[in-house]
Amino acid sequence: MSDDPMADFLARERAALGAEADLFQTEASPSMEPMMVDSFVAETTETTESTSIAQPPSQPSPQPSQQMSPEVSQFQEEWTSKQREIVEERDRVSTEKHQAMVEEAKRNVDKFYEEYNEKRDKAVEQNRANQELELQAASKxxxxxxxxxxxxxxxxxxxxxxxxxxxxxxxxxxxxxxxxxxxxxxxxxxxxxxxxxxxxxxxxxxxxx
The missing domain is CATH 1.10.287 (Helix Hairpins)
Incomplete structure (x- = not known):
């Protein structure tokens, strides 16, 4: 075997074809074989080099960041604080309204009993006065x-x-x-x-x- 793999390949093909190989042999064949081999090797090398140059180097795919940016974190804290203040203010107003209603109900109840007792006392005094007048009139x-x-x-x-x-x-x-x-x-x-x-x-x- 020679150092040229292409020459070995052609020799094996000629041996396999035998007498039929002479039919494909022309005068220009001996001089064209080295040119065809050189052209094939050159094209193969150029294609390999262009493929190697065109392919970009592999890079690791970016992974999503698990940490929020400072701006997003600050916005979330401000929103949470604002919502907490809104809820606390709403609870405070509701408690004040409930307390005011309870106080007003107590005042109304106290006023009712005060007026009731006052009217009852006046009625008792009026009845007593009427009884005295009746007794005086009955004696005359x-x-x-x-x-x-x-x-x-x-x-x-x-x-x-x-x-x-x-x-x-x-x-x-x-x-x-x-x-x-x-x-x-x-x-x-x-x-x-x-x-x-x-x-x-x-x-x-x-x-x-």
């Missing part, structure tokens, strides 16, 4: 005068309900009251009516024949 005058005064006191409380009644019923009640008062007035003026004379007054003795 004859029986029918006291009856008229009792009727006047009783009808004062029912005046409002009488006004709210229907016209026919109200008229009937007024006529009945007027009739009774007229009868009582006549009895009060009649000196011979029962109950007009005081009990302690002595009747004059009647003369018997």
């Amino acid at each position: 005058g004859n029986l029918w005068e006291r009856v008229l005064k009792q009727i006047d006191l009783a009808t004062k409380g029912s005046e409002q309900s009488t006004q709210l009644a229907s016209a026919s019923n109200a008229g009937q009640q007024v006529r009945d009251t007027v009739r009774m008062r007229e009868l009582l007035q006549e009895l009060k003026r009649d000196k011979d009516a029962p109950g007009v004379r005081p009990k302690n007054s002595a009747e004059p003795a009647k003369a018997f024949a």
Whole structure:
């Protein structure tokens, strides 16, 4: 074997073809073989070199950074702080409103009981005064005068309900009251009516024949 691999390759091919190799042999073949070999080697070398030059060197693929930039970290801290302040302010306002409602409810309850107690005390005093007037009126005058005064006191409380009644019923009640008062007035003026004379007054003795 020679040092030229291409020459060895061609020799093996010629040996394999045998007599048929002479058919492809021309006068120009001996002189063209070295040129073809040199051209093939040159093209192979040039292609290899161009491929080596065109291919960029391999570089490691960039990996995503696990750390945030200072600007992003500062923005996140400011946003979190702002949200915390908003929540705290909302809770504070809600607590103040609730406390104000509780205080107002307490004041309303205290005011209600204060007014209720005041009205109750006034009613008690008024009832006591009315009772004293009734006792004084009952001790004066004859029986029918006291009856008229009792009727006047009783009808004062029912005046409002009488006004709210229907016209026919109200008229009937007024006529009945007027009739009774007229009868009582006549009895009060009649000196011979029962109950007009005081009990302690002595009747004059009647003369018997």
